[in-house]
Amino acid sequence: MGSTEKVIKSQWLSEAFLNHQIESILDFYMRYGIQKGAGFNQSLHEDGSVKDPDHYHLVSSCRWVVNFCRGAMLSSDAKDRAKNLAVVEFGLAFIEQHHYSKDTNGFHWEIHKGQEI
Numbered sequence: 001m002g003s004t005e006k007v008i009k010s011q012w013l014s015e016a017f018l019n020h021q022i023e024s025i026l027d028f029y030m031r032y033g034i035q036k037g038a039g040f041n042q043s044l045h046e047d048g049s050v051k052d053p054d055h056y057h058l059v060s061s062c063r064w065v066v067n068f069c070r071g072a073m074l075s076s077d078a079k080d081r082a083k084n085l086a087v088v089e090f091g092l093a094f095i096e097q098h099h100y101s102k103d104t105n106g107f108h109w110e111i112h113k114g115q116e117i
Contacts, residue, residue: 026071026084029064034087039094040064056111058099065091089117 011017033041033046042060065088072084077094092096101116108116 020065022071022074026067029067030083030087033064034090039098040091052112054113058095058100058107058109061091061095061099065095 005048007104028044029040029072032044032050035041035053038053039056040061041050041053042057043055045051068084068087068091072081072088075081075084098111098114101108110117
């Protein structure tokens, strides 16, 4: 590895760069990914448009919650932390209310138009 490659790699792995990446991803998710009262848009194009607003995956819903938890942990700004934690609460409520099955005492892996698939 040449010296230029080492510099680029060290910048790419720097805490500042990684924190900026996390912030920009969460900003994108905050802008395009939250369906008020309906969970998270889980199939987003790069421009923020949604492929299928009625399709939810349990793993993806959980990943969104983890990502916003991480954003809250990393934020030094109280308002940003509160926004991230509000999304966490929203996501946990969605998982509990929509992915959880009282019949099986388990979770639906996928939901489409409100039905387990």
